[in-house]
Amino acid sequence: MQVKVPMTMMDFFRKSEGVWFSQRAVHHFDDVVNESGESNFIVKVLAKDDPRVIEVCQQQNSDPNLVSGGASFSWQDNLDTDEPPPNYAAILVDVPNPDNPRTGKFLRNRGYVEGIPVVGIYHFADDGVLTIDTEYERNQGQERCWFLTDDFRVRVSTVKMANGVSLMSYSSERRCLTQGMLEAFVEKNRARVGTSSSH
Known part of the structure; x- marks a missing residue:
C-alpha cells in the first residue's frame, strides 16, 4: 500500500494527530537494566495563534510570526483513562x-531527555524519514521517525553523553481506532452491503 509521507513538520503533526498505542524497548549501554513498556501516545495539532504556542515562543524569545503552528504530545499508561499528568506532556512549536x-527547528517547552525547554533541529529525507537532533545541557539526542502505513509508524532514538552512546530506544506505534472511526467503518460497510444486495 502506497503511503503519502509528510514532508513538512505541520504535515507530520497532522498525520500524527490522534491516539497511538506505543510499544517501546530501551537498551542502556551502562549498568542500568534494559526496559520495555506499553503506553498511549496522544497527539493534538495546535494552531499558530494557540495560547500554548505563543507561550512557548515567549518562553524562548522567539518571534511568533515565524512559526507555522505546533502540537501537544502526552503519554499515559495503556489502560489509563484519566488525563495524562503535566510531567508526561510537552508542547512543540514548528519554526x-x-x-x-x-x-527547520522546533521549540519545545519540555525536553524528552532533560525536562527543560529545548530547541530541536529537524529535516525530512527524500523518503519521508524525519530526523531530529536536540542539544541538551549534558546530552545529545537524535530521533528518527517514519510512517510504514497511515496508521503505523516507527521511532528510533539515541542519547549520547560525553562518554559516548548512553541508550537506544525503539518504538512501534499503531493508531488507535476512535468511536468516530469505528462508526465510519460501519457506515461504509453498510453502504457496500446495500450496493451489492441491490444487484
Whole structure:
C-alpha cells in the first residue's frame, strides 16, 4: 500500500494527530537494566495563534510570526483513562526554514531527555524519514521517525553523553481506532452491503 509521507513538520503533526498505542524497548549501554513498556501516545495539532504556542515562543524569545503552528504530545499508561499528568506532556512549536520547509527547528517547552525547554533541529529525507537532533545541557539526542502505513509508524532514538552512546530506544506505534472511526467503518460497510444486495 502506497503511503503519502509528510514532508513538512505541520504535515507530520497532522498525520500524527490522534491516539497511538506505543510499544517501546530501551537498551542502556551502562549498568542500568534494559526496559520495555506499553503506553498511549496522544497527539493534538495546535494552531499558530494557540495560547500554548505563543507561550512557548515567549518562553524562548522567539518571534511568533515565524512559526507555522505546533502540537501537544502526552503519554499515559495503556489502560489509563484519566488525563495524562503535566510531567508526561510537552508542547512543540514548528519554526520552518522559509527557503526549505523540509528543514527547520522546533521549540519545545519540555525536553524528552532533560525536562527543560529545548530547541530541536529537524529535516525530512527524500523518503519521508524525519530526523531530529536536540542539544541538551549534558546530552545529545537524535530521533528518527517514519510512517510504514497511515496508521503505523516507527521511532528510533539515541542519547549520547560525553562518554559516548548512553541508550537506544525503539518504538512501534499503531493508531488507535476512535468511536468516530469505528462508526465510519460501519457506515461504509453498510453502504457496500446495500450496493451489492441491490444487484
